[in-house]
Amino acid sequence: MSERVGIAILGAGIFAKEAHLPAIQAAGDKVVLRAVYSRSEGSAGTFAAFAQSTLNIDVPFYHDGGDPTKSLDSLLAREDIAAVIVVLPINTQPEIIVKALKAGKHVLSEKPVARDVASALKLIKTYEEEYKPKGLIWRVAENFEVEPGYLFAKKVIADGEIGKLQYFNLSLVAFVDESSKWYQTPWRTKPEYQGGFLLDGGVHFTALLRTILPSPITEVSAFASLNKAILAPHDTINAILRCADGTHGIWELSFGSPSSTRGALNATSITGTEGWIQIGNTQKDGKTHIKVDVHKGDETKTTVLPSCGVEKELEHFLELLGGRDEGFGEPRSVLKDVAFIEAALNSEGNLIKL
Amino acid sequence: MSERVGIAILGAGIFAKEAHLPAIQAAGDKVVLRAVYSRSEGSAGTFAAFAQSTLNIDVPFYHDGGDPTKSLDSLLAREDIAAVIVVLPINTQPEIIVKALKAGKHVLSEKPVARDVASALKLIKTYEEEYKPKGLIWRVAENFEVEPGYLFAKKVIADGEIGKLQYFNLSLVAFVDESSKWYQTPWRTKPEYQGGFLLDGGVHFTALLRTILPSPITEVSAFASLNKAILAPHDTINAILRCADGTHGIWELSFGSPSSTRGALNATSITGTEGWIQIGNTQKDGKTHIKVDVHKGDETKTTVLPSCGVEKELEHFLELLGGRDEGFGEPRSVLKDVAFIEAALNSEGNLIKL
Known part of the structure; x- marks a missing residue:
């Protein structure tokens, strides 16, 4: 050893x-x-x-x-x-x-x-x-890059199981109030950086798309707003985005929901010419798992994998110290996630090339 | 009489x-x-x-x-x-x-x-x-303008039941193939007008938002594409939009789904500072009904009304002939729906003022 x-x-x-x-x-x-x-x-x-x-x-x-x-x-x-x-x-x-x-x-x-x-x-x-x-x-x-459930979804797409990609839709609306353990972290209560939770949490969801989609996201147009004063400077982004290969999609992220029940509509889907996949979280044996449903015609094949991105990122980091590099967590890759959020916060509906 | x-x-x-x-x-x-x-x-x-x-x-x-x-x-x-x-x-x-x-x-x-x-x-x-x-x-x-379920949702919002509006999300992905009765209408099979089904069916969904939201939609940025060759010229729009009062939202419309199961994610929601509403269709006694869920905190109040917009539009038209005008179906109002689709089809991600 x-x-x-x-x-x-x-x-x-x-x-x-x-x-x-x-x-x-x-x-x-x-x-x-x-x-x-x-x-x-x-x-x-x-x-x-x-x-x-x-x-x-x-x-x-x-x-x-x-x-x-x-x-x-x-x-x-x-x-x-x-x-x-x-x-x-x-x-x-x-x-x-x-x-x-x-x-x-x-x-x-x-x-x-x-x-x-x-x-x-x-x-x-x-x-x-x-x-x-x-x-x-x-x-x-960036644990979303190495989350086995997301890498499984990436493979489903890369293997052509749902055909040529058409469009995607990621919607994540979260409820945060003063009692949230994350909100109570002092540097998050009064964030001295753009976007507040949208930067802190939002980068995961651009990383998710970046990980799964075969082509890089190159264009974004968005509206950003603040709906809950305690979450200043911004808590919501509505965006459309397009990849280099022409695939386009929708990206909705909000931490400003008035109620936790709004999360019932959260979903991430990627649609291709031959089928579509849905990616979400589910609880199993008291632990968070990633659920990937592959839909073709009227049939659905479900795969549930334990969520263990943080373990995996350490594992890959240690392998990297041992000389084996799979490219995860590259600073210039994760920079794209910050660039996306920054563009979305400043777009005001105008198209921004990433 | x-x-x-x-x-x-x-x-x-x-x-x-x-x-x-x-x-x-x-x-x-x-x-x-x-x-x-x-x-x-x-x-x-x-x-x-x-x-x-x-x-x-x-x-x-x-x-x-x-x-x-x-x-x-x-x-x-x-x-x-x-x-x-x-x-x-x-x-x-x-x-x-x-x-x-x-x-x-x-x-x-x-x-x-x-x-x-x-x-x-x-x-x-x-x-x-x-x-x-x-x-x-x-x-x-435009039957969506007078659909009782939508007018109920409009009233819920106008009465301030969900507080000040924040953001909305309308997603409708439909499956159309050669066997669809609508597709088989010859003028729809080879449409000689912009957008194909996106114009024909899409205007309903801008009319829906126009009916429910208290402030007019004034800006749109969108990507449009064709994913099913039989539906040329376009079958999909991903859009973000903003109203005069700053409320913004997402609008996803596609007739190019590879499978009817994708419709499971269809939803229309409008979120305010005090709660949110979800609007959808449901079947009851073999007939289509409009279901409006008003969510506040952890509570949900559901109202189900029969879908009868076409009956209502005739009723209003007949009343109008008798001298009573409530403004439904005004050509300059429904023109906004065509203007929205036209803008979305041509936006290419650029902001268009409506």
């Missing part, structure tokens, strides 16, 4: 705890969590205690509390840590990503790649010019 | 038989069907026989078969016929509408008002300048 990769998690919030920690556990003996960092000593300590109680692992925690031996610099100076997973507020990430790269660590950072296209390009340029040549790897954690 | 209005149906196709004839019957003693005309003697005769067998009424039939006493001119010369219902191919209607007006008849003509905006404006100008001043009435039969 190859050596276990020593990693650290930078960030101790909800997603670090609920998604990345279990993914590390699932990776088994390929990886060992050697540290956690959070700006706040309390959060870092809580994360470490949570890891201890749920996974029975001892994780030294680092923070900005003043003790230099417990600082982020100290963490990054450790030679037994080869890579870091960055799960921090959107606006904080770029600086920390560069800091980690500078310290010689490989980086897997949460989506979006950055707050906007300009910041993302600056970060990508820095990486490509200064750190990539040194063999350092930076990838963005 | 006031005198029964003597009317004639010009056109003997599917919709004349299956919708207008029953509507005339439902109007009871307010109206009497005095004649039917079709270009073909066979069709006119079949219609008359159908009326005889189903409604037990004797309807003299007129046609272009050569007998001058049976010609359209002879029909229009009859003094016991005050109004005509025109149910003819889209491209034939304008000439016949003008002919009927010239003969001093009131006219209720099937949607769309004309094949395109230019033809419609020409027709409207002719009517407004030459026939309206003479007291002649011309209205367009």
